[in-house]
Amino acid sequence: MKDSYVTSDGRTIGGVLMDMRGITLRFGGVEAIKNISFDIREGEIRAIIGPNGAGKSSMLNVISGFYHPQEGEVWFRGAKRPTMRPYDVARQGIARTFQNIALFEGMSVLDNVMCGRLTHMKTGVFSQAIWHGAAQREEVENREAVERIIDFLEIQAIRKTPVGRLPYGLKKRVELARALAAEPKLLLLDEPMAGMNVEEKEDMSRFILDVNDEFGTTIALIEHDMGVVMDLSDRVVVMDYGRKIGDGTPDEVRGNQEVIDAYLGVAHD
């Protein structure tokens, strides 16, 4: 495969950013992921699809360090990653959202998004406690970055609202804002459009494309809605019962007979 190439819509896809090699994950006797390998290239939108229970979320949890595979290697930015706690993975520049939304419900939207900046704030407990100059400067700088993201995702109107009071669709968007605030090298989205109506889905698709386009953020997403996935992504991994049954561009995957059987159901003729 070439090292980098330009897509039909003019975006540059770079070299391999994340490489999953022979990942196997077991829960007791159950193999949730069976010897799966795939890579994610810099600047691309990579989708992981599959029916319920295929192991998609488990795969995302492996990437973000919430699960540790029994076998296989995770390579990130050209180096093999040791077994890492989730917060260390986050500090490496991998941000994520959750299928069932994990926000800080009692805090305001602004505070939630500010939490996404924690990996960029370096001052220690002591200088924060006495509100030393460096701590103050850092707060102001990060606040500016956060305001840019709030503008970008068009959530200015709810900046001060406690997240617990927001409707579902907006919560999803705030969660995206928090992940984005970390300026991640790799952004993981676990079913970003689950439970949304058509209009909300369109909004979210637009934001995902804009994020990728404007910041050049590499995105890996899990999604159920086939139509959305095919429109959004550059390449797709298809999983079924913990195995990888397809990998390629949306068109390649669409034509793959095994994928059609497993994911879309065997055609009746």
Added chain:
Amino acid sequence: MSADFLYGIEVILNGLMAGVLYALVALGFVLIYKASGIFNYAQGVMALFAALTLVGIMEGQVPFSHLINAVFGTEIHHFGWHVPALLAIFLTLCVMVAFAWAVQKFIFRHLVGQEPIILFMATIGLAYFLEGMGDLMWGSDIKTLKVGLPQGGSRWIEDMTSGLGGDDFYGFFIDKLDMVATVVAAILVMCLIAFAQYSKQGRAMRAVADDHQAALSVGISLNFIWVLVWSLAGLVALVAGVMWGAKSGVQFSLSLIALKALPVLMLGGFTSIPGAIVGGLIIGVGEKLFEYTIGGMIGGATENWFAYVLALIFLVFRPQGLFGEKIIERV
């Protein structure tokens, strides 16, 4: 103004001052409970231990001297120096931070995800361990704590206010130590709130209190936050230990101030910092006023139980406390 009315005001003032200290102790509980769901029974013993350590360091005592002497047959008790109060307070704070780290490392790290009752039992164990540890390190005799805090009633306030009432009113009697304690506790409470609200680590603390998974995903180490909240609880314990210790000597009964914080928590809710403050003030004023107005008629010493009865009544009507998060269970 009638003397009774003025004495009533004096009672309220004293109640408010006691209330600030209750609030401070309750705050120690709230900090840990919010961030980790642990109800820390050892909070009171931590205050005792902090006060013991402070006295020990100031007096230049050799820690574990009884043990050392028994094992090696030596006769050492003192280093022979005196450490200035401020330095000793700083060193004690270091000890409390080390204690926080050890508690996290050796106990609660291994209990992540356990039932709340198991965590609670662990803190009971911790309380008695720490009590024994304090005895072993510094001896079990009653010690006096002299950090240079003023003692006794304030003549100045008495003279200034004696003119307010008639001949049978002699002015407000306000203990100087109580005033200092109130000011220090109030400042500490405000600093803690500001820290939780505006600092990076405070934000991380609130994040952990809200959702562990989400906190991990934004790069917060739960372990670090738990050490931090135990350290802050240690700081609170130290201040409470100093104030109470200066008042009534450093001895076992100091650890019982934790019991004073319980009704405050029942009233204010286990998860609310403002609740701890308001709850503390209500209990402080309530018990003093009740003792002043009704206590005499029913034999006195109502301060021992009044707070609990008040808290029980509150519990019946508002189980989540005044400011606690509302408990909604979907069926």
